[in-house]
Amino acid sequence: MNEDNKMTDKKVIETEITMGTVHSAAIEPYRVRLFVEDEIVRDAEITVGINHRGIERIMEGLPVEKANSLTEKICGICSNSHIWNSVLVAEKAVGIDVPERAQYIRIIMEELERLHSHMLYLAHGSEVLGHETFAMRLFYIRETVMELLRMIGGNRVQYGVSIIGGIRPRCELDEMRIQKIREGMDIIEEKILEFADRFVSDPMIMARITGVGVLSQKQAIKLAATGPTLRSTGVEIDLRREMESYDPFEFDIITQDDGDVKSNLLVRVLEIPEAIKIIRQALDNLPAGKITNRSWEMQDAPITKSYIEVPRGKLYHSYSLEDGRVRNCIIRTPSITNIGAMQYAAVGHHITDAQLAIVQCDPCFTCTDRAIQIIKI
């Protein structure tokens, strides 16, 4: 896209189109102000905070186990990521060793969650494109993952797998469960590759998504975009490579170069087989032994930080511990910077493409809305 399009000169802005806070193309409440000239977006403003819940504030003073459970409520899509990262903070702060088998099962859960999150993203993207058939079929494929998550965690969302020191006993993987996961992976791999093939060979879809919502690599870095959104601009950064838990696993970091909707979709499509690869490795090499370390004692700890790579990018949790209770809690989800970046990606495109450009970063507004908002008076 021409950089000249990214102008905010008031003279060229004819009118404002406001979308939201409730809009049919947005599954969560947020507001977009599009400043348009002949249906071409000249500037955009995205406002979040409509669904603010202040979870960090609620967590303050709660026993750490309860606070960890509460983090699952931050997001219905990446609930496992939140509880895992929150538990990691406590384990790091207190110095708790986690059994290797539990580490593997946590990885399996996280990658299953990545699968369902990416498929949800693809389905939602297809819906915004107006391609309901692809959206329905993706939901159909995703159902296999949802059932696997339900089998392990007992729920389709908020599985409650990770606890301090390991995983819950009910989430242990026996032979029957392992076999079902293997079968599920075979089904998903076959179907998602078939979908990807059809998706990229559809000229109408390619016409709609190529060159739309372009975010240059320079801009992505400047605006601190993260996760697949950053990788779609050609930056090869995946926090999983730096995480100790992922050391035993071989996988490729998927990147694309164009930073447009097509690149974003392709990065996520191609990350699905990589996630399946990790799950298969974890199942093949699942160590024997216990799944929970009970021999630890709670102690006070200063502010401890933890970063993990979740489906949308880098997730940050930090808190300190005082008498077994959470203090100074801060949570930063990947969507906050990605949404900011999308204000730029939407500029220069037709108004129908603006929603697509915003959705391309896989925004999770309710995740982001949990932060405390301070208005300077």
Add this chain to the structure above:
Amino acid sequence: MTALNSLIAVIGTLIVALLVSVWLPGIERKFVQARIQQRVGPPISSAGIMAPIKFFFKETINPNSPMPKLYNALPIISFLSVLFILLLTIPQLYVFAAFTSIIALVGLLKIEEVIYMFMGSLSKSVMSLKMPFPDIVKGAKHPDTPRSYLEELSSLRAFRLIAFGSFPLYIALFVPVAMSKSIYLSGIVAYQQIHGPVLFTLAGVLGAIVFFIGYMILLNEYPFAILKTKADVIEGPLMEYAAKYRAYNYITRGFLMFVLASIFTTLFLGIPPNLFSWTILVTIAVALIFPILMAVMSAFSPIFTYKQFYPTVAGVSVIGILAIIASFL
């Protein structure tokens, strides 16, 4: 006796059209789109029959419109214009020569299109309302920019549809005119009774393809649904219609499906909707086939933006012009 027969034919045809048309949206959604999308889908009677009945008994709202009475009257005007189109294709009314010409048909179709423009410009739904306080407190961008409603945007798009988008349909309508060298429907039908259906010629085949694309554009169906794009203008000009006014919209859409099929059979097959002939079954069959084809096409395509819409319309219009040229050969 002839007058009575004509009256029975007209009323009977209208009843048949209404009875068939209420099932068409359901067939489109249930039998085709839902099957393709591997979902159960709504009951077949839902979209065309149960939904309008339900809406008729709901409490209506006062639209946020500068002219609420006119705004509420527009769906009825739209329905009447479609009704008149059907009337002029009924052979018993061919005696009203000027009324049953292709010019009258185009004029009435244009009324149906123009109504969307009025609907959009007269509607100001809550969907686009500004929230002034956060805009000021948070130091929002461009605080003084005039605001446009989503419906106004779709009104502008309706204007573009009238000016450009519906070209294919109108070009296709003139293929039988060019072949029969008559602007009167009676002349076009008579020509085909002697020379065979226009559809069975090269010009007719090309014209039929162009007509079908025009049919989809006029019905605002995916991928040409720029008036009702879910990603931005949502329901577009129909956003504020509630209760019985929405019911009129639903009925009109189904009715328009039947009427366009009736136009097609009249112009391309030489078979007008005649209640006293078995050929009415052909009209009904075409009325069923068109939504099925449309549902297949829309199930496998994303919504177009102008970037895809303009070239598609231009390309299809060129095919239409070629069809007209071929009709002179």
